[in-house]
Amino acid sequence: METSSIGPAASTFTHDCESCRLLATVHDGGRVFDLYSCPEEGGVVARFGHEGWEYSALPLHLARTADGPIRVAAALVDGGL
Numbered sequence: 001m002e003t004s005s006i007g008p009a010a011s012t013f014t015h016d017c018e019s020c021r022l023l024a025t026v027h028d029g030g031r032v033f034d035l036y037s038c039p040e041e042g043g044v045v046a047r048f049g050h051e052g053w054e055y056s057a058l059p060l061h062l063a064r065t066a067d068g069p070i071r072v073a074a075a076l077v078d079g080g081l
C-alpha cells in the first residue's frame with residue numbers, strides 16, 4: 001500500500017463527523033481512502049467516498065487485525081499520530 005500523505009493534510013472526501021481527526025490519505029488498489037481517528041466512536045475510520053455511508057469504522061483493537069486501509073489507520077494511531 002502506498003501512503004501518499006501523513007498528518008494534517010486535506011481530506012479527499014466530505015466527512016461529517018466533527019470529532020474525527022484526519023490521519024492520512026492513502027492509495028490502495030487504485031482507490032483513495034481518508035483515514036481518521038475518531039474519539040467519539042473509540043476507533044478508526046476509512047472513508048472512500050463522499051456519501052454518508054461510504055466509510056468503514058472499527059474499534060481500534062479490531063482494526064489492528066483487519067485488512068486494508070483501516071489497518072493502516074490503526075497502525076498510525078499506535079505509532080502515536
Ligand SMILES: [Zn+2]
Binds near residue numbers: 018020038039040045
Ligand atoms: Zn468521527
